Amino acid sequence: MQLWKKNFLVTFSFFVIVVYICLFTMVSVSFRNDLGYLVKRASDSEQGIAYALQSIQELDGGHIRTDISYMANRYEKAGILLDVRYGDITLTDKIAMDDMPEGRFGFLTYGGRKHLYINDDATSGSRRLKITYMENIQPFYELQNRKFYGAAAAGILICAVIGVMLYATMKRIFRPVNQIAHELRTPLTGIQGYAQYIMMGNITEEDRFFAAKQIVGSARSMKDVVDNLLIMGNVKEGALSFVPIDIRDMLEDLKRTYPGIELEADIQSINGEPTLVRCLLENMISNAVHAGGDVKVTADAEGLCVWNGVSIRPREEAVLGPHGYGLAICQDIARIHRWKLKYDTSEKEGTAAKLIWGSAKTRLAPSAEMPYTK
Known part of the structure; x- marks a missing residue:
């Protein structure tokens, strides 16, 4: 493999790594920001539900179970499951789990879908009102997966475009070097060969003249190559007078x-x-x-x-x-x-x-x- 192609592979590989690090960093930062916003929104929603339940418990008297069940059914349609316990009394239980994780909030898989849960306690009279809030966030994860695959596809497209441009640029830069080396090799070979022929010593004057003539011709060819290089340099610089x-x-x-x-x-x-x-x-x-x-x-x-x-x-x-x-x-x-x-x-x-x-x-x-x- 030619040296410039090896340089291209190394440069392109480094570029691919940098591109994907940048893209996935952006996706990760976006995921954390979106997740933080989602948790805050869910926490605010849970606090609102807690205040509403306290108000129902204080004002509704004997109809509290019916009202809370009605409220839980409406939230269930929106993808939010509630488990509400008033002391030892279960007012509603939409979460069919025996062992609910401890902690203020967290994430779990329920029914094959990702959920965000929040555990909260509120004091109502002499008893504690325990609320478990669980929201379906599967659509959020699906959206993040689409962003991830989109970033991967964008990375492939960016790397493909830049790779083609980089390959063409490096080929254009290094191709003249190979061509110049090829142009110089032929006259140099001629000069070397005829110079060695002259160094043999045991040759006629006619052969010596012929060899010297060939050396001069090869040197003239090398001069033409150098002149062309100088011309190309002037063309690139553009400092010309018409x-x-x-x-x-x-x-x-x-x-x-x-x-x-x-x-x-x-x-x-x-x-x-x-x-x-x-x-x-x-x-x-x-x-x-x-x-x-x-x-x-x-x-x-x-x-x-x-x-x-x-x-x-x-x-x-x-x-x-x-x-x-x-x-x-x-x-x-x-x-x-x-x-x-x-x-x-x-x-x-x-x-x-x-x-x-x-x-x-x-x-x-x-x-x-x-x-x-x-």
């Missing part, structure tokens, strides 16, 4: 480098950074030439097109995107000039790299503007 460029002359110069291409230029100049524009055009033409087939370059007021007659099979079409070392530079240079670079491929018509100038203008000086083309 000037009028004789695009026709630049294309003619590139034609001398690639004499096999066909050139048609109906445009004289464009605005841009000369070094970057040349790098862009050279990359586009070089890619077309190396792909094989006839290459034709056309430029007009709308844009520039580099066409070659090689048809690319659908499964190879993905390579036309900005995935190569040179193509990444092309995309960055086009973007910073506010141009559009796209690739079209057809089995019948071949492949075309199209650079569209666009209609925007760029400022050359505080008091002057110049269009991209003329």
Whole structure:
């Protein structure tokens, strides 16, 4: 496994842990707050029932049992069970439990459901009025479970989105390093091999000259890689100065480098950074030439097109995107000039790299503007 992928897994795992700790902490705090509110509300409700029972006992005389039973039946419909004892007399008993837990309040499972119970004593005359209040809080726990599962689902969604973004970012950061290493390995291997060949000593002058020539060529390739890196750095920094460029002359110069291409230029100049524009055009033409087939370059007021007659099979079409070392530079240079670079491929018509100038203008000086083309 590549090092950057290991770094991604470690970073992503740490992020997942942090996300779920935060989410479950929020759910736990919310649960405690909601439970505290529920207990307070139940306690207030029980106190109200206790006051009502005391009033009934003091005012109702012989009808106390009937009135309290009626009151208990109404509360039962609301999910609240009451057990009321006046001394040794049971006035109502809606809780079918032999061993009721001790303590002021607590939680228990009754009838397969979660309940909150409150034990209370009140003095009424010479006897004590003992009240057991038990409220069904199963819906509360079901709501908390839904919150828990919702937080878990939200965590999965957040981690998935951030994971994709993190993977793409780290891949974009580390991919150029791998590509640069690959680009440098070939010329370095050539330099090392021919240098060892020269060190053998027992070679002719012609062979020595040939080896030295190959070393110079490999060194030049390394210089091109370094130049491209510097260009990419300038593109990223964005500290560029656009000037009028004789695009026709630049294309003619590139034609001398690639004499096999066909050139048609109906445009004289464009605005841009000369070094970057040349790098862009050279990359586009070089890619077309190396792909094989006839290459034709056309430029007009709308844009520039580099066409070659090689048809690319659908499964190879993905390579036309900005995935190569040179193509990444092309995309960055086009973007910073506010141009559009796209690739079209057809089995019948071949492949075309199209650079569209666009209609925007760029400022050359505080008091002057110049269009991209003329």
